[in-house]
Amino acid sequence: MYPKIDFIYLSEPDMIEAGVLDAARCVNVCEETFSLLGKGDYLMGGANHNSHGMNIVFPKTSPFPNMPVAGPDRRFAAMPGYLGGRFDVCGNKWYGSNHANAEKGLPRSILTMMLNDKDTGAPLALMSANLLSAARTGAVPGVAAKHLANADAKTVSVVGCGPINKACFVAIMTQLKSVTKVVCFDLFQEKADEFAQWASETYQIEAVGVNEAEFGFRDADVITVAASRLKPLHFKDEWIKTGATILVSGPVNTEESFLTSAKIVYDHTALHEAYVEDAIGSGDKEAYYNGVIGGPFYRLIDAGKLPALTESTGLGDVVNDAKPGRVNKAERVIFIACGMSVFDISWGYELMQTARERGIGQQLNLWDKPSQA
Incomplete structure (x- = not known):
């Protein structure tokens, strides 16, 4: 109950336990999402509500020694959206990408997903999103x-x-x-x-x-x-x-x-x-x-x-x-x-619901009472 806010954190192993690799189930959720898209029950970024997201793209050169410079697949992106229907939730996928990650034993992109209450903006879940994004793709x-x-x-x-x-x-x-x-x-x-x-x-x-x-x-x-x-x-x-x-x-x-x-x-x-x-x-x-x-x-x-x-x-x-x-x-x-981004939102919402039902993940506290309310 408000004003206390707790939310769930789901690591990659948590996401696997919640069913992120269940391809048939993911297809069903994405089909449901397509139906909502066809009806117009969604929003994404930009004035047209259809922007794929906002990117940080690095320059070829920079006078600042710590600023990243351009490289293959090197960027950051935020992909916000709202999806209606039974999901009725806002969310944002955030990721950084760099082709050179392979040299460090990392995937090219590292992704996280945040789901939020559509009315208050309160976080509902923060989750590892590499497998989530791959599954919905x-x-x-x-x-x-x-x-x-x-x-x-x-x-x-x-x-x-x-x-x-x-x-x-x-x-x-x-x-x-x-x-x-x-x-x-x-x-x-x-x-x-x-x-x-x-x-x-x-x-x-x-x-x-x-x-x-x-x-x-x-x-x-x-x-x-x-x-x-x-x-x-x-x-x-x-x-x-x-x-x-x-x-x-x-x-x-x-x-x-x-x-x-x-x-x-x-x-x-x-x-x-x-x-x-x-x-x-x-x-x-x-x-x-x-x-x-x-x-x-x-x-x-x-x-x-x-x-x-x-x-x-x-x-x-x-x-x-x-x-x-x-x-x-x-x-x-x-x-x-x-x-x-609405596909990340729908699949993420589905897995969040499963995690809650099965007690998967870690409960985190944002605050018991906001200091600036």
């Missing part, structure tokens, strides 16, 4: 696979064999029950082979590792792309078979003929409108487009070769049956996911 294409892929898909291709695409593959496999083969592509053959061995042992299916992009795209029924932002991949129209579904969670480049002939479904069209607004506001729209997943699509929209985002389809529209997704088995579908 994977679950988003899992929802897309459920609604956009052919249910009898036999072959999945994993393009980029890092931890994010492992989460994507795990989520996809909870939805597609006919898969018998996975092709694992990475620029480094040993990473591709390692992923293939894990997939074979985990799912008892045929798995092969390759390091040529063509073999990672050609003849696959479902392709999940989450490769490095430092080396965006290029694939050719002719590699993509009839009826294929491409689930894009990382930057790619391809031929205009594919993008203008495939069915395009965005995670949330309003989010992409916000990216375009930011690109215009940056003063160098082309450079901005180069740095975001939707860049190739935005260029074609600007050129009048793709429908405007306001006329396009978001996955929430498909989940809510407001617009069609896949309309036939032969259609080639590409799904574009850029990530939204």
Whole structure:
């Protein structure tokens, strides 16, 4: 009871105990989140309520010896949001990223998540968020696979064999029950082979590792792309078979003929409108487009070769049956996911509730009585 404020702290082991690795459950929560997005029952940052977040990006040089300078994947970001429905909560994901972390035995990004009471602002939970973020990132294409892929898909291709695409593959496999083969592509053959061995042992299916992009795209029924932002991949129209579904969670480049002939479904069209607004506001729209997943699509929209985002389809529209997704088995579908803080909020809320029910985590006290009330 107020004015005393306690909140729960969940370490990474606590998050695992609460079920952060339960991919099927995470897909269900993210599907529920897409439904709320489609209805508009959410808010994110910025005047348009759709900003992906606020970034600290470091300069190339600095006269101050302690100020960080630019480096690969080096930034800080705050991603606030509110999600309605049964969640009805505010939250913020905060993370720092630096490619050089690997030299210290650390992941590229280190993330935490805070959930807050929507009325008072009081903290409800502080939690480790690396696994949370990876799980919801994977679950988003899992929802897309459920609604956009052919249910009898036999072959999945994993393009980029890092931890994010492992989460994507795990989520996809909870939805597609006919898969018998996975092709694992990475620029480094040993990473591709390692992923293939894990997939074979985990799912008892045929798995092969390759390091040529063509073999990672050609003849696959479902392709999940989450490769490095430092080396965006290029694939050719002719590699993509009839009826294929491409689930894009990382930057790619391809031929205009594919993008203008495939069915395009965005995670949330309003989010992409916000990216375009930011690109215009940056003063160098082309450079901005180069740095975001939707860049190739935005260029074609600007050129009048793709429908405007306001006329396009978001996955929430498909989940809510407001617009069609896949309309036939032969259609080639590409799904574009850029990530939204509301998914971290919904999955974090779900795990917080489980932790409370099971007595997981550590109770922390903010104050018994505020000194400045």
